[in-house]
Amino acid sequence: MQFRHQFHFSSWLALILSVLGIYGIADAGSSTLVDGWLHWRGPYQNGTSSDTNLPDRIEIGGANHLWSFDLSGRGTAVIATYQPGFSAAPDGEQLAGGDRIYVWGYRGERSDLVEVLACLDAESGEVIWEHEFPDFISDIIYNRYSIGSPTVDPQTGNIYLMTTPGLLLGLDHDGNLLWQRSMMEEFGRLTFPNGRTGAASIAGNLVIVNAISTNWGREGPGRNRFYAFDKINGELVWSSTPGVGPPFLKDSSFSSPRFDWHDGQPVFYVGTGCGNIVCVNVRTGQPVWRFQFAAGGVNSSVVLYEDAVIAIHGKENIDDTGRGRMVAIRYNGSTDPEIKGSTVLNSSAELWRNDDLSMFTSSPVIVGDNVYQVTVKGELVCVDARTGQTRWHKKLGADQLHASPVHADGKLYIPMWHDGLFIIRPTNDGAEILDQVQLEGGCLGSPSIWNGRVYVHTTKKLYCFGGDRVGPNQPAMPIHKAASTPQPGKLMPVPAEFLIRPGESQAFDVRNTEGDSLGVPMRMLAWSKFIPDSAKVKSEIDGDFNDDGILVAAPDGNRSAGAFRLVKQIEGQSGGEGVGYIRGRVLPSPPYSEDFQGFQLKHKRKDGRSFSYPPLPWIGARLKWHHQILM
Template identity: 45%
Template sequence: SSFSMPVFGQLGGQAVFYVGTGCGNVVCVNARTGKPVWRFQLSQGGVNSQVLLHGKDKLIALHGKENIDATSKGRLVCLKIPTEYPKEQLVLDPKVEIWRNDDHIGFTSSPILVKDRVYTTNFTGELIAVDAESGKTLWQDKQAPDQIHASPIYGDGKIYAPWFEGSFVITKPSDKKAEILSHADIKSSDGSGVKCLAAPTILNGKVYLSTRDGLYCFGSNKSLTQQTPAKIAKPDAGPISQLQIVPAEFAIAPGQKQEFQVWGLDETGSRVSIITDGLNWQKFIPPTAKVKAEVDATLDTKTGTVSAANNAMISAGALKVTYKGMSATTRGRVHAGSGYSENFEAVPLKMESPAGEKVNFPPLAWLGARIKWYILEKDESKVIANRLDNVLFQRTMNFFGDPEMSDYILSADVMTDGNRRIKSTVGLVNQRYLITLVGNQNILEVSSNHERVKSSVKFPIKANTWYSLKTHVKSNADGSGEVRAKAWPRGEEEPTEWTIEVPVKRVHPKGSAGVFAFSPQAQKRVFLDNIKLNAAK
């Protein structure tokens, strides 16, 4: 995933946006159709900062992860980007790099561009000025201990920079130095610094600053005259040359159905009209699909309505519509509902992992699970285990249930590999609450956002030992609730009482079922088996 916000522009008459991705790329995407235009591999990890467009053919990007060609972290880079819309998706060559500056580490803080100067708030607490033409650092000014999420903003000849530990600094920049005009320490009611996590906003002569503890406003009490942005004229649509299915992805539970609209688009991706007659729908397996599967639902080949029976199996697949020689696809899934169970015994182990194990992919309808989990054999049974071949996936959370579900029991058998010194964390997600056996701490923990809900009880966890884990979220009429779970060695009698019960003032009213794994530094695997999802009695 990525925190990067898109920047919109025009490319060869097409509306596009530029953004960083969680896989370390900077990409250009058609804003109307979603089709990829080009990409450039910038880093080994996620690019979380917003990119900058500089002129018609330059893009400046910042990241804080490991570099592609070095073990160092962080870099500010200027790229020469296409000025014409390509016929096919491009992968930009490293030679498009105009300059690089390794003084920068940007976690999620984004740079700003003022004429031909780039300003960044560095991970180590410096405000840095860079020449946008050469990439040369003009100056660095230490303003805080560190920086994580907040970004600076420019207005009235000044840079307004909030810092993570709770300071707000106003700087007048020049080519030679940073002149500090104001340095304010923002305190919470207990005297500690508030956490500044967002960029300020300038509006009507005032500066607004959002923090974890509240919203602050600085400036004059006088109201200034606001300018109304000029409206952009929308060009007339041309003839239909491509199709678009809405929604582009779908998810239904057993007993539900999904209807679609088919839009005709012109060559720029602008919508012309909805098409209802002359459509032909069919289930579709892309030729490049690694898993050949169809969604377990009935398809009306004329209207495109897809309906899942009450006994529909958890499944995923694509649909294709054709019209006058044009076609478009949508993909979707039937997710798990009450009564779902999985022990993986019916899955053939017809693949081989990089380590030489006989494996197969997890169910296709498990969101994002194919690259993070394997089905394999363990203790004379087929189970699901997290993959350790990519350290980026040492922590993974994957969902398979209906996001509208509530008041359900989710259970599974779980185990962590390891020894007395190092183990991993394994657990379940129930109604947006994470319930885990934390091996290295020997606890059973319930959490949501750790600053809001985090509670645990002691629970001895032995490596390579199976435990049964059962979870439930109870909701009350006044909006409060209770998250509860029980764990015990598999094969022993289930305890009558819950092992942990956590009261919540405002409980999450609904949420999908899922699985969770955390293997620090991708060292020790976790395993799950006999997953069951049922309505609470």
């Protein structure tokens, strides 16, 4: 993979001086030196902003059209404010602060098309640095690139991005590559012609991404999975499969996690490609519950209201012949004990439903007791968050795709796919259109608002609108953080999954569920090969742990895959006090060839023909192909 770039260095960014909790969510008292619209859903995770003095009307080329940047895009730009005192190192020079824009787009045609991550000066729109990323081995069609967004970490100021073909990147503020993971090649992440990629999310020390994948072993079946990586070194901390497969898994999903606290544990709520809203433990990836309300992808992100999750979809309903629905689900709804797997909320968890609404990808915005949603038919709808009743609706265009409203300064800023940017003042009784301005290109990304500026990215360029800046900026989102302690009995070796070659080694950092390294002598850690009872293929890794606690593959190691079980021993006592697991593969070093002559046809098809499965370590292979002799 070629990492092409151009640099135009600025001199005032660096590492952050204050730190949030390891896996915590910032509370109102948190203080950082990096602030801003750091994720496409904004600082409140719901598409709202506390900015004021924003324009009621916009004139292209007028006084409040501050600048434009020529770059095609289909997502949302993010803005980072680096406060004075932001330094490159603990003992480094204290540098001046400022705002930077990170924008994700594409340029070129057909085989010359590349995706672009650009860093811009917020005042002038001038390029500070940029990187280009060619496509490789994907199913994306040419007009579906960059349907996603970068994300900025408030602790370090680093930028995280997943490209359309599935390169997950961590970069510093100067555009230097910190680490890179190829989700397709390492974990079997799939791509689809729709190109929907979404944005990485930051939770403490974790970078979390949403993907449909077909890996190996228990993760071989195609499912919607979430992967959490250490944001500093890119190592996999956990993977989670909270949903189900066919017939409900019919689509990809780029729904973004909504973080909160549930029963004293940090969790996120998110839609899946299998028609579920799921709740997942942030620290461990353990599914908490799921609620099945569609057959197909739930791409819209959820919002929270009191003790409920509000979500919308535009696919098939599971209990009638209609398509599309908005629902409110109780956090602590009743479960269905007859359904195996993660806890499944039954229909009694549903507070209300509105079957008149349908939307595939645009996310709702919640302001007070009002939920604002743009539907697939191009209508802006106001829904009572308490009852689900439609208060009013306003026709804006023929249809809508992807872009979500943003609320700030008492106004809604709504980009429409074909009909430009609307500025609307909503009330409980209706909507007043303040302005409609036609922009160059279609609008698929949501606006971002920060420090008196409104940014809108179209399929032609990024626009910056605004007037006089006013301050201070909005405070951190107030979240009531519950007291939390590590979960007893659970260890988390990192990386959670590995790939090594014959003769290579792999070290592990053993952590508790808070993300803290245990720092215990290796004699207190006992590793053993492990085959789950549910494993359909009984397989072990061709390698072992040495006395230093390092996993070493045999020098002439065979192609293999398997798992290890870790127990933390208590000195002087039998048994252990904590258990953890890793899984991984040993594969031959390249160059590698396979003539299939050594395969033994041990299995029988229904028609009586003999065949063999692909090797277990081949990702995405066992459930798709088999080897047989054709006569």
